[in-house]
Amino acid sequence: xxxxxxxxxxxxxxxxxxxxxxxxxxxxxxxxxxxxxxxxxxxxxxxxxxxxxxxxxxxxxxxxxxxxxxxxxxxxxxxxxxxxxxxxxxxxxxxxxxxxxxxxxxxxxxxxxxxxxxxxxxxxxxxxxxxxxxxxxxxxxxxxxxxxxxxxxxxxxxxxxxxxxxxxxxxxxxxxxxxxxxxxxxxxxxxxxxxxxxxxxxxxxxxxxxxxxxxxxxxxxxxxxxxxxxxxxxxxxxxxxxxxxxxxxxxxxxxxxxxxxxxxxxx
Amino acid sequence: xxxxxxxxxxxxxxxxxxxxxxxxxxxxxxxxxxxxxxxxxxxxxxxxxxxxxxxxxxxxxxxxxxxxxxxxxxxxxxxxxxxxxxxxxxxxxxxxxxxxxxxxxxxxxxxxxxxxxxxxxxxxxxxxxxxxxxxxxxxxxxxxxxxxxxxxxxxxxxxxxxxxxxxxxxxxxxxxxxxxxxxxxxxxxxxxxxxxxxxxxxxxxxxxxxxxxxxxxxxxxxxxxxxxxxxxxxxxxxxxxxxxxxxxxxxxxxxxxxxxxxxxxxxxxxxxxxxxxxxxxxxxxxxxxxxxxxxxxxxxxxxxxxxxx
Ligand SMILES: Nc1ncnc2c1ncn2[C@@H]1O[C@H](COP(=O)(O)OP(=O)(O)OP(=O)(O)O)[C@@H](O)[C@H]1O
Ligand SMILES: [Mg+2]
Numbered sequence: 001x002x003x004x005x006x007x008x009x010x011x012x013x014x015x016x017x018x019x020x021x022x023x024x025x026x027x028x029x030x031x032x033x034x035x036x037x038x039x040x041x042x043x044x045x046x047x048x049x050x051x052x053x054x055x056x057x058x059x060x061x062x063x064x065x066x067x068x069x070x071x072x073x074x075x076x077x078x079x080x081x082x083x084x085x086x087x088x089x090x091x092x093x094x095x096x097x098x099x100x101x102x103x104x105x106x107x108x109x110x111x112x113x114x115x116x117x118x119x120x121x122x123x124x125x126x127x128x129x130x131x132x133x134x135x136x137x138x139x140x141x142x143x144x145x146x147x148x149x150x151x152x153x154x155x156x157x158x159x160x161x162x163x164x165x166x167x168x169x170x171x172x173x174x175x176x177x178x179x180x181x182x183x184x185x186x187x188x189x190x191x192x193x194x195x196x197x198x199x200x201x202x203x204x205x206x207x208x209x210x211x212x213x214x215x216x217x218x219x220x221x222x223x224x225x226x227x228x229x230x231x232x233x234x235x236x237x238x239x240x241x242x243x244x245x246x247x248x249x250x251x252x253x254x255x256x257x258x259x260x261x262x263x264x265x266x267x
Numbered sequence: 268x269x270x271x272x273x274x275x276x277x278x279x280x281x282x283x284x285x286x287x288x289x290x291x292x293x294x295x296x297x298x299x300x301x302x303x304x305x306x307x308x309x310x311x312x313x314x315x316x317x318x319x320x321x322x323x324x325x326x327x328x329x330x331x332x333x334x335x336x337x338x339x340x341x342x343x344x345x346x347x348x349x350x351x352x353x354x355x356x357x358x359x360x361x362x363x364x365x366x367x368x369x370x371x372x373x374x375x376x377x378x379x380x381x382x383x384x385x386x387x388x389x390x391x392x393x394x395x396x397x398x399x400x401x402x403x404x405x406x407x408x409x410x411x412x413x414x415x416x417x418x419x420x421x422x423x424x425x426x427x428x429x430x431x432x433x434x435x436x437x438x439x440x441x442x443x444x445x446x447x448x449x450x451x452x453x454x455x456x457x458x459x460x461x462x463x464x465x466x467x468x469x470x471x472x473x474x475x476x477x478x479x480x481x482x483x484x485x486x487x488x489x490x491x492x493x494x495x496x497x498x499x500x501x502x503x504x505x506x507x508x509x510x511x512x513x514x515x516x517x518x519x520x521x522x523x524x525x526x527x528x529x530x531x532x533x534x535x536x537x538x539x540x541x542x543x544x545x546x547x548x549x550x551x552x553x554x555x556x557x558x559x560x561x562x563x564x565x566x567x568x569x570x571x572x573x574x575x576x
Binding site: 066070071087090095097101102103107108112113116119122124154178 | 300356441442444445447448450451452454455457458459460461502505506507508511566
């Protein structure tokens with residue numbers, strides 16, 4: 001248990017340059033065309049924390065994650081993971097993309113998808129051994145999908161697909177987990193299962209960053225928030241940064257005032 | 268006996284047709300899954316200006332300059348498609364459409380403006396190739412396969428396609444995992460450090476190589492059909508990528524062999540005098556296989572969307 005406390009207190013006391021942080025983004029600007037999708041954003045994610053990235057549709061949440069992962073080249077700015085450039089830290093990063101971003105009709109089975117998480121270990125021609133399959137099965141068990149290992153991925157429900165994606169990220173055996181809307185389109189049971197896994201990761205000292213849309217569950221699930229609407233609106237612990245004022249600023253007129261007050265202050 | 272005539276007249280065209288079919292069907296599997304299947308079509312159109320330019324420069328119809336011209340035209344087309352797609356932010360289908368119609372039109376214009384009437388460079392050759400003429404006259408029977416002297420007179424298309432097929436197989440074998448990963452989930456692949464841009468580009472180049480080699484030997488009809496029909500039929504047979512690729516090789520082989528035999532003997536069986544174009548028949552057989560799998564294939568009723576939402 002001390003290890004966990006150390007990790008968190010390290011994070012909170014970390015220096016301003018973020019060399020010690022799990023993720024440090026500095027002056028990041030990303031653009032697809034004329035208008036930047038993410039503009040001059042700074043973000044610091046302490047080790048062992050669980051951060052929700054919050055903002056309206058099109059605010060640049062997915063873009064920020066992709067830039068942090070080195071999937072998109074930013075116009076300006078940099079991201080470091082555990083004090084290193086992303087390219088040198090890939091083995092320590094796991095990623096769950098937005099579920100709608102892939103072709104679920106692809107001819108592959110659940111277990112094969114989880115095995116994709118082992119690519120960095122296997123390399124181009126490394127032999128796939130029994131131990132790899134056992135590990136993939138263990139990851140499926142952690143999300144309660146072991147009975148579906150041989151299913152074609154198109155024959156799963158949305159919630160089951162999301163669990164498979166999570167299992168693939170678990171197979172990556174990383175220290176920093178990026179998840180893009182892991183709860184979108186899943187029922188209450190799956191949401192509970194996923195959050196249990198994520199909190200289990202945090203208990204093991206891992207760092208979790210998730211794009212999240214349901215404001216009412218933010219205080220229950222996360223300890224930190226990052227509000228974005230192209231630029232950074234607020235960042236900090238839930239108590240500091242998840243307030244009616246910051247939400248109003250991030251969402252503009254798109255949320256009713258009453259709703260804001262309820263979610264941020266209530267529960 | 269039968270052997271002598273078969274080895275001399277039918278064996279090599281059949282083998283060449285089969286090799287060309289497999290070389291196109293293999294990358295076709297990935298192109299189909301990436302919704303880029305039309306790229307085979309595009310390539311077989313753009314090689315026309317390449318061949319015409321090669322003829323204008325060298326003044327002769329010879330295999331090597333034609334291949335080089337076709338290959339560079341294919342590369343130009345691939346670069347153009349990628350550039351239009353990225354700079355113009357247009358969907359890939361439209362970028363290909365623009366590129367291949369423009370280049371094919373350019374090829375036709377060039378052909379009309381230049382004096383190629385004296386040589387055998389026409390639309391029919393471009394479409395159907397010349398499979399039936401790729402015979403092995405020095406063969407005297409099966410024993411010729413062990414006869415070094417006779418082997419030296421094999422049609423050059425045969426060893427050439429063998430080399431191209433080896434390159435295709437090697438590429439897909441070595442890059443199987445990243446190809447699969449980046450076809451299924453590109454941003455995840457990138458997050459693992461796979462350079463999906465160059466890899467996708469390499470896939471298209473390998474496909475172009477197969478298309479150009481096959482085009483030279485068997486014409487564009489087979490190229491277009493083999494990029495799409497065997498992989499599409501194979502997809503309906505299985506939900507597993509490796510198995511799909513195996514089925515596509517089987518279907519490509521069946522198309523080439525059955526198509527060649529039907530073209531050569533089918534009309535005679537029906538009492539007609541002349542054989543029909545082997546290339547056309549091979550393409551037709553591959554279409555028939557696709558139709559058959561669409562009716563009886565075990566995985567034809569797939570739902571792209573999840574069962575419940
Ligand atoms: N591939 C792309 N090409 C062009 N523009 C894009 C692309 N991806 C995103 N954008 C634009 O960038 C902006 C930010 O998009 P992004 O996907 O990061 O938003 P988001 O916060 O994740 O939204 P959502 O909540 O809907 O997932 C949007 O205006 C979007 O239209
Ligand atoms: Mg998003």
